[in-house]
Amino acid sequence: MTRVVITGMGAVTPLGNDVNTFWQNILRGTSGAGPITRFNAERFRTRIACEVKDFSPENYLNRNEIKRSDLFTQYALYAASQAMEDSGLDLSTIDPFDIGVIWGVGQGGMETFEEEVTNYVTGEYNPRFSPFFVPRLIVNLASGMISMKFGLQGINYTAVSACATSNTALMDAFNYIRMGKAKVFVSGGSEAPITPASIGGFSAMKAMSVRNDDPSHASRPYDKDRDGFVMGEGAGALILEEYEHARKRGAHIYAELVGAAMTADAYHMTAPHPEGIGASKAMQLALKEAKIAAGEVDYLNPHATSTPIGDISELKAVAAALHDTENLSISATKSMTGHLLGAAGAVEAIIAIKAINDQVVPPTINVANLDDAIPQGIHIVTQEALPRKVTVAMSNAFGFGGHNACVIFKKA
Known part of the structure; x- marks a missing residue:
């Protein structure tokens, strides 16, 4: 089977909205945790999260992309745009059916779902559902919107396997390239779960930390006193490419995906x-x-x-x-x-x-x-x-x- 390499990367994270900033903060040991600012969490058992900071979608996406997409898709579009630019791919020289998108999303449009149902029940804004409700909600719109943004007409879908989702997407893209079904994939995953229902649901399971007075020290894997995870959000995008295709175009190769x-x-x-x-x-x-x-x-x-x-x-x-x-x-x-x-x-x-x-x-x-x-x-x-x-x-x-x-x- 053919070899598969990584030729581009992009990131939107609680520690920075590009790969370099994210990586430098990782090396410095920076915590992305803090009090939840997206909604009033005073009544919740867990009141902390690792939120993405300084993300203004209008700086990265056009008005239609914002109007038609939930935050998880906006994160996906921006991370994918970074990865595509980083890869140096010249789309005019590649058959669009040779490039696909296999993305990963666990929950999907939680923010959209909660807002639409709340508005319907209370009638505070409009006692009807938006025509964008379903498109903004469903998980596969992330992969669909990425393909539309770049005109990618190859294999396209979104994998869902809870918190294993992104690795599932990477594995599928890896295997399709090795089987000769595509030359390039945009792959990775995105999530925007810092919402009342999502935080409330995981909190009810007692799966999350309640170290609310000390958020920067709340996520503590392997420590004796760990008491659960801290919710995060964002996106990571990788360009997976058939090795010979990447070599012939002189692409920078970050690493090889081997298993x-x-x-x-x-x-x-x-x-x-x-x-x-x-x-x-x-x-x-x-x-x-x-x-x-x-x-x-x-x-x-x-x-x-x-x-x-x-x-x-x-x-x-x-x-x-x-x-x-x-x-x-x-x-x-x-x-x-x-x-x-x-x-x-x-x-x-x-x-x-x-x-x-x-x-x-x-x-x-x-x-x-x-x-x-x-x-x-x-x-x-x-x-x-x-x-x-x-x-x-x-x-x-x-x-x-x-x-x-x-x-x-x-x-x-």
Whole structure:
């Protein structure tokens, strides 16, 4: 099968609205968390989140794009625009049916849904639904709007596998290129879940941190005192391209995507398998496909959301899948970004690729006391970035429903 490389990236995150700003803040160990400003959260159990800052859609999108799209699609359009520009692709020289979009969205237009239903019930603005209600709501409009913006007529759809979604999208784009179904894909994910219903729902599950008086230290993967995740939002976009196509046009290649796999826990609606059996198998399958020995993985960006059960079950899976972890450095960057749900895998793929490019592993912040349940031999990079050789980087993403998705990048 043909090789697949990354030739462009774009990001809209709680730590910056472009890849460089985002990455520099990651390396500095900056927290993106703060009190929720999108709505009055005073009555909520959780009142903090990692919000995107200084995003004015009119600076990046035209009026029709804004009118017709929910915030999750606006994030997608801007991140994809960055990635397309970064890739240097000349669309006039490429058959538009050779370029597709496979995007990832977990929840979709929550803001649109809540506003429309509220307006209908209260009649405060207009006791009717907007004709843009459904288009703004449905998850596949992100991929559709990206294709319309750039005239991309190849394979086009949106994957949904909860918080594993972005890795699912990347895996699908990877496989379609390898099978010869496309030359290029815009892939990644976006999410805009900082809304009353979304925050309220996750809060009711007691899945989120209630460290409301200290938001910058609330997301604390692997710490003994972690009490749940902090909601995040944004988008990450990557250009996946067939290697020979990229080489012939002289593209800058950030990394090669060499392996991707998915499994299911078949265990519980929301909880991971306590021993991480499905997650371990996903990592093993991705390594097998990549033809990489377990001991060759230099850096792992884990799912690690800062939940008491999930963090440890994943590390058990890592220990079982990789066996020899002496060379492995792990850092949980959700400690800074929060959990971007369906977009998490995309921004963390960018982090994994930048770690390869810059030969540095970012830190896990807010770890005051490592959990005693962490398996022996696991090395968590805490507090400060670690300069080191990074040739192979793995990134995990897991979702409600028992979805496990793993991707592996290698220095090109």
